[in-house]
Amino acid sequence: MVRYLLRRLGxxxxxxxxxxxxxxxxxxxxxxxxxxxxxxxxxxxxTVARARARYGLDEPILTQYGLWLAxxxxxxFGTSLLYGRPVxxxxxxxxxxxxxxxxxxxxxxxxxxxxxxxVSGSRPGPLATAIRLVSLLLLSxxxxxxxxxFVFVAAxxxxxxxxxxxxxxxxxxxxxxxxxxxxxxxAVALALxxxxxxxxxxxxxxxxxxxxxxxxxxxxxxxPPGRLxxxxxxxxxxxxxxxxxxxxxxxxxSGSFIVEIVTAWPGLGRLMYDALRARDVYLVTGCAxxxxxxxxxxxxxxxxxxxxxxxRVRAQ
Amino acid sequence: MRHHLGWxxxxxxxxxxxxxxGAVAAPWLAPHAADDQHPDLLFAPPTWPHIRDAGGHWHAxxxxxxxLVSRLEQRYAPDRQVRVPLVWFTRGRLVMSADDxxxxxxxxxxxxxxxDEFSRLLYGARLSLGVAAVAALGALLVGAVVGxxxxxxxxxxxxxxxxxxxxxxxLPAIYVILALRAVMPLVLxxxxxxALLAGILALVGSPFIAQGVRAIVAAERRREYYAAxxxxxAGRARLLFRHLLPSTRGxxxxxxxxxxxxxxxxxxxxxxxxxxxxxxxxxxxxMLRDAANVSAIADxxxxxxxxAAIFLVVLGLNLILQGxxxxxxxxxxxxxxxxxxxxTADLR
Numbered sequence: 001m002v003r004y005l006l007r008r009l010g011x012x013x014x015x016x017x018x019x020x021x022x023x024x025x026x027x028x029x030x031x032x033x034x035x036x037x038x039x040x041x042x043x044x045x046x047t048v049a050r051a052r053a054r055y056g057l058d059e060p061i062l063t064q065y066g067l068w069l070a071x072x073x074x075x076x077f078g079t080s081l082l083y084g085r086p087v088x089x090x091x092x093x094x095x096x097x098x099x100x101x102x103x104x105x106x107x108x109x110x111x112x113x114x115x116x117x118x119v120s121g122s123r124p125g126p127l128a129t130a131i132r133l134v135s136l137l138l139l140s141x142x143x144x145x146x147x148x149x150f151v152f153v154a155a156x157x158x159x160x161x162x163x164x165x166x167x168x169x170x171x172x173x174x175x176x177x178x179x180x181x182x183x184x185x186x187a188v189a190l191a192l193x194x195x196x197x198x199x200x201x202x203x204x205x206x207x208x209x210x211x212x213x214x215x216x217x218x219x220x221x222x223x224p225p226g227r228l229x230x231x232x233x234x235x236x237x238x239x240x241x242x243x244x245x246x247x248x249x250x251x252x253x254s255g256s257f258i259v260e261i262v263t264a265w266p267g268l269g270r271l272m273y274d275a276l277r278a279r280d281v282y283l284v285t286g287c288a289x290x291x292x293x294x295x296x297x298x299x300x301x302x303x304x305x306x307x308x309x310x311x312r313v314r315a316q
Numbered sequence: 317m318r319h320h321l322g323w324x325x326x327x328x329x330x331x332x333x334x335x336x337x338g339a340v341a342a343p344w345l346a347p348h349a350a351d352d353q354h355p356d357l358l359f360a361p362p363t364w365p366h367i368r369d370a371g372g373h374w375h376a377x378x379x380x381x382x383x384l385v386s387r388l389e390q391r392y393a394p395d396r397q398v399r400v401p402l403v404w405f406t407r408g409r410l411v412m413s414a415d416d417x418x419x420x421x422x423x424x425x426x427x428x429x430x431x432d433e434f435s436r437l438l439y440g441a442r443l444s445l446g447v448a449a450v451a452a453l454g455a456l457l458v459g460a461v462v463g464x465x466x467x468x469x470x471x472x473x474x475x476x477x478x479x480x481x482x483x484x485x486x487l488p489a490i491y492v493i494l495a496l497r498a499v500m501p502l503v504l505x506x507x508x509x510x511a512l513l514a515g516i517l518a519l520v521g522s523p524f525i526a527q528g529v530r531a532i533v534a535a536e537r538r539r540e541y542y543a544a545x546x547x548x549x550a551g552r553a554r555l556l557f558r559h560l561l562p563s564t565r566g567x568x569x570x571x572x573x574x575x576x577x578x579x580x581x582x583x584x585x586x587x588x589x590x591x592x593x594x595x596x597x598x599x600x601x602x603m604l605r606d607a608a609n610v611s612a613i614a615d616x617x618x619x620x621x622x623x624a625a626i627f628l629v630v631l632g633l634n635l636i637l638q639g640x641x642x643x644x645x646x647x648x649x650x651x652x653x654x655x656x657x658x659x660t661a662d663l664r
Contacts, residue, residue, distance in 0.1 A: 019487070023495055030499045132321070136638055139645060140631035142581050144588070145623045148607055155614035162610050200645035247486075254488035258585050262608075272491065273589060276498040288491070295486055 012296030016289050023288035027281045028061045034081040034279045055081050078282030087286035095290045098267035102252040104183055105190035113195035117202025122229045138196035143255040146189040147262040160185050163264030186263045190255050194248060201240045209237035242305040249298025325639025331632030339441035346435035347412040347421045350598040354420055354430035359390045359616045362425045370396045377402045381419030425618035428606045433621050436598040443599040447513050448579035454518030455575055456568050459525020464556050467533030481523035492520050493582055497591050506597035517579045528567050533560045573637055574647050577630040584626055600625055
């Protein structure tokens with residue numbers, strides 16, 4: 001188990017390192033840099049040159065990369081050119097917001113998708129067909145479409161806030177409620193297709209698990225059907241969903257990008273986008289590294305879920 | 317598939333047929349050119365054809381012209397005193413208003429530049445579906461070749477190629493696409509954007525294909541016909557392209573159906589945030605940019621029409637998959653490690 005955790009840690013470090021390096025190099029390779037984007041074409045060449053020198057943009061690409069690496073080793077990820085603040089200060093808040101959104105969506109998708117999958121997989125009939133059709137419909141509702149639809153509904157009815165993360169004038173417990181209220185629409189928009197995917201995977205796994213001999217044996221011994229399905233068969237059938245958790249984190253990050261932009265949720269996606277457009281090298285790199293951390297965390301969570309679900313994994 | 321849901325396939329094929337027909341016949345079906353602007357009809361509401369006037373008399377299909385009620389709120393009202401007849405099969409178009417300058421036929425309203433949303437939706441289908449289909453075919457080609465080489469070569473080549481593919485698969489696709497797109501200048505002509513997006517999407521989609529193809533090819537290599545072909549002295553390229561890759565045909569067809577909607581969505585996302593097709597080019601994503609403005613969504617909901625079109629395409633292709641007995645959710649992960657994620661798959 002220790003060796004395994006060390007391998008996972010190694011993979012996480014490698015992932016963050018490669019992603020951060022690649023995004024720094026890619027941003028530097030792009031035509032133009034922060035100075036040209038910020039000052040425009042008609043700027044005084046001296047001003048532009050001075051700004052470049054100050055941010056280290058006049059160095060050759062390898063030198064800049066080396067400098068960044070040397071600083072990053074001391075946990076100094078540079079200063080955002082766009083905001084004039086250290087990247088290490090900007091990112092945690094935004095990353096936390098994205099994590100909140102993604103975790104809420106993951107929770108929602110699991111709570112809705114798994115039980116429905118168990119039902120539709122274990123009881124063929126009109127109900128199962130109905131669930132299957134609904135999940136097909138939800139699977140076809142990408143977060144881009146859903147979040148735009150939700151913004152329309154919110155703007156028309158006023159039932160939900162149109163965007164942002166909190167109202168201005170609340171604090172304490174009221175703030176928690178306010179944030180949850182703002183969280184509802186973006187989280188649901190993000191969760192729907194994932195819930196549908198969970199339903200489908202779970203349904204198929206459940207149907208397969210119920211054909212196993214141990215189920216027949218348990219039934220013969222008189223185990224009540226509810227307990228058989230929700231306890232014994234589910235323990236076996238949960239595996240595909242548990243193993244997909246790691247990938248879902250990537251899906252959620254991808255989806256949360258557009259949800260954050262449409263619903264003005266102040267998360268990592270919006271920050272990354274602004275940074276990319278402004279060619280803010282260090283901020284892009286920092287955002288990418290934070291995203292990679294999420295992915296690494298996701299794969300660890302997936303492995304832990306798998307280990308919790310399957311004793312054979314734990315034994316290794 | 318345990319439940320027989322074959323009838324869904326017909327619905328899906330119907331939806332895709334209508335969408336493709338709209339895209340192909342756009343110049344004939346659309347009442348306006350994609351860039352026709354009506355400067356005094358910004359955000360104008362739809363002008364639906366009527367066959368019965370306010371007085372209860374029946375006529376050939378006609379529309380009421382729009383009159384500006386409030387310039388501040390950009391509110392319009394139909395002028396029920398005037399009937400503008402529709403003319404059919406003129407100037408190479410199926411139908412248009414008889415007085416196109418002052419009372420244009422706007423089946424889905426107008427956008428922020430006073431352009432006909434319906435016509436742009438039809439032309440947009442060409443651009444959005446076109447770039448997605450080209451990219452999907454490109455991804456299939458690249459993925460099949462890479463996966464095929466990995467599967468038939470084995471050893472270090474396989475290890476290297478597949479580790480690379482796995483690495484790309486873990487990353488959230490939209491960020492990879494964004495980062496690659498951001499390497500190029502932000503303002504580019506539409507044709508360059510088309511080529512660029514198709515290339516980037518093909519690149520990002522190919523690892524999915526490569527993994528699935530590798531698995532199939534590696535399995536086929538253990539079959540007898542392959543051994544027979546080797547015994548006959550077939551060359552490596554011939555073995556790969558004549559003997560191994562044809563067995564991936566079914567997988568590739570399913571993946572084409574999975575990748576195309578994903579790419580339509582990627583194009584829409586990119587254009588919506590302003591890094592895809594430029595504003596004048598009618599793609600579904602660039603049209604959706606009008607919907608970036610919350611008050612526009614609330615007051616002029618027809619700017620969401622491209623979102624509905626995207627939903628229809630995704631739904632149509634998912635219905636075809638489901639109706640053919642392929643689970644769309646499982647198909648999406650077919651190339652990924654999930655399919656054979658046995659308990660030890662990750663621990664090797």
